[in-house]
Amino acid sequence: MTETLYLPDNEYEKTFDAEVRQSEGRYVVLDRTLFYKEGGGQPADKGTLKWENGRPKVTDVQKEHGQIRHYVERAPSEGTNVRGEIDWERRYSHMRMHTAQHVISKVALDLYGAETEGNQIHADRSRIDFGMKLTDQKVRELEQRTNEIIDKDLKVEKSQMERGTAEDETPEGRGLFNLIPDSVDPLRMVRIEGFDLCPCGGTHVDATGELKGLDIVGTENKGSEVDRIEFKLD
Numbered sequence: 001m002t003e004t005l006y007l008p009d010n011e012y013e014k015t016f017d018a019e020v021r022q023s024e025g026r027y028v029v030l031d032r033t034l035f036y037k038e039g040g041g042q043p044a045d046k047g048t049l050k051w052e053n054g055r056p057k058v059t060d061v062q063k064e065h066g067q068i069r070h071y072v073e074r075a076p077s078e079g080t081n082v083r084g085e086i087d088w089e090r091r092y093s094h095m096r097m098h099t100a101q102h103v104i105s106k107v108a109l110d111l112y113g114a115e116t117e118g119n120q121i122h123a124d125r126s127r128i129d130f131g132m133k134l135t136d137q138k139v140r141e142l143e144q145r146t147n148e149i150i151d152k153d154l155k156v157e158k159s160q161m162e163r164g165t166a167e168d169e170t171p172e173g174r175g176l177f178n179l180i181p182d183s184v185d186p187l188r189m190v191r192i193e194g195f196d197l198c199p200c201g202g203t204h205v206d207a208t209g210e211l212k213g214l215d216i217v218g219t220e221n222k223g224s225e226v227d228r229i230e231f232k233l234d
């Protein structure tokens, strides 16, 4: 098992040292990593692996067959000590976007009782599907309320929480616990001070002020009971 160094709350580290445990030509498995593997609507980190004789780019990171696989242009051999560096600009954009997604999702739940059906984060533009139909007024309210939460600069705390406690404390509609296998305990939880709590394995910023400001730049009809928003951050 690869130790995931960014969990539960070490998301601002950019470099790490690790040893190659398995080398398969196109990918390597490390004993520890800071690279985020694609999942939960957040893309994989990119970056580089460095050692004495090479410095290939990490082009993708995926969890496959229970392993975290770092896809590289050229793989170091088993036992090599490497220094990993993540593409920080890209990662930080994902951290801001992912945190923004939590804020809007909770705002939609608070204002309209609408749950989030899906989301996809990108560095420049992200989207969320809500289980409700939108109007121009609702879009304006979502944007306004989200920006109020951003302006409050609320602390974002990430921690491991025992599953029973997590299920008790998470607001109704903010955790699809039936989709998380029972074996996952404790759970990685993301709390926005006095506002939100939900289970999430993604990367997030430490305070909502880092989001600066949010614009909803588009909407799309995704069915009789689902509408999509697209948003950007300042």
Ligand SMILES: [Zn+2]
Residues within 6 Å of the ligand: 098, 099, 102, 190, 200, 201, 202, 203, 204
């Ligand atoms: Zn998250």
